[in-house]
Amino acid sequence: MIHRNAYMTDELQQIYDQTVEFVSREVLPHGNSWEDAGSVPRDVLLKMGSLGMLGLRVPEEHGGLGLGPLASATFSEALGSSTFAGFEVTVLVHTDMSGPHLVNSGTDEQLAEWMPGVLSGETILSIGVTEPDAGSDVAGIRSTAVKDGDGWRINGSKTFITNAVYGDMTILGARTDPENKYGISMFLVPSETEGFNVAKKLDKHGWRCSDTAELVLDDVWVPDEQLLGEPHRGFYATMQNFQNERMVL
Ligand SMILES: Cc1cc2nc3c(=O)[nH]c(=O)nc-3n(C[C@H](O)[C@H](O)[C@H](O)COP(=O)(O)OP(=O)(O)OC[C@H]3O[C@@H](n4cnc5c(N)ncnc54)[C@H](O)[C@@H]3O)c2cc1C
Incomplete structure (x- = not known):
């Protein structure tokens, strides 16, 4: 061959x-x-x-x-x-x-x-890191997740999120430790979760068949079982994944 x-x-x-x-x-x-x-x-x-x-x-x-x-x-x-x-x-x-x-x-x-x-292909994923004030600077994430009963309550917004308009679940970064610049955690948030809102499908000059969402997270509650990885270690998980995604994409 x-x-x-x-x-x-x-x-x-x-x-x-x-x-x-x-x-x-x-x-x-x-x-x-x-x-x-x-x-x-x-x-x-x-x-x-x-x-x-x-x-x-x-x-x-x-x-x-x-x-x-x-x-x-x-x-x-x-x-x-x-x-x-x-x-x-x-x-x-x-x-x-x-x-x-x-x-x-x-x-x-x-x-x-x-x-x-x-x-x-029944569960299409997206990754929700970028926010209006946190692009290259992932540690600038302002969306918060606060412990609430047996889960976490997430509030904030995301932008430029590929696959979040028509996809099924977003892996979402939110600040869980306000005292620590890198205190971010990742959560599994299915798109039908109450308070997970696609505020806008963004129009783009290119990549037009790729859907890109602006998200508003309005009191989204997820159970502890949907925390992905160790709490407060999401910044490091994101950096680890960047090494792969920037090479492949
Ligand atoms: C079509 C599209 C799809 C996307 N999909 C996703 C997605 O699925 N999930 C997701 O989380 N994000 C997604 N993004 C967001 C993308 O990862 C960000 O756009 C990117 O991280 C840059 O952030 P920003 O646009 O805020 O630019 P900024 O961070 O504001 O950067 C603007 C400019 O300043 C430069 N710059 C920034 N910081 C420095 C510095 N310290 N020193 C020197 N120069 C600097 C940058 O190189 C850039 O040229 C998508 C973006 C687009 C356009």
Whole structure:
């Protein structure tokens, strides 16, 4: 088998070829209409899920193919053959920006509950870090999560959140330790949670089939079981995931 570059194995080359073939069959003929509609149809994501494409890097014990970050990079390059970057980013925000938070920090119970839908495409993920006053400076997050009974009450706002208009769950960063600049925690917030509001679907010059949300978090309550990872360690989890996502996207 002829390899595309020195890093390719036969397995990675197959992923590349199959993804390019999928894109030419399922994406290229429809991409312009998705751009007009401002979304990628869920059917396509479900097809990708059924072919194992949403779990390339996910360890086998969590239901994925266990092929690691090089598979993600290969997959990303092949998705780029569509030239519809909005399609590519819809997929990769799910698989490589948001999914790793769950895989890296999820408890056994969280993984058992959410990974099947994440891998099948029934649960499309987004990552909610950016706020109007906290972009590059993640430690500037102002949204708060305050302990309330057996859970946390979240208030604040987010902006530029990919997949949060049509997706199913946002992995959300909020300040839990007001005394500590880096005292942020991550939470699993399904989109039907009361108080989780898409205030606006943002219009963009490019990536038009990728949906981008402005979110208002109005007294959102989530149980302790939806805290993702250690409390107050979300800044570090985000930095860890940036290393992967900036390479893959
Ligand atoms: C289409 C789109 C999709 C996005 N999707 C998501 C998403 O899914 N989830 C999410 O959480 N966020 C998302 N983002 C947000 C994105 O991560 C931020 O836009 C990014 O972090 C930059 O933040 P900012 O736009 O506030 O710019 P700023 O942080 O205000 O930066 C503005 C400029 O200043 C520069 N700058 C900033 N700080 C410094 C410094 N200390 N020294 C020198 N230069 C500096 C930057 O390089 C940049 O050129 C998305 C953004 C876009 C446009």
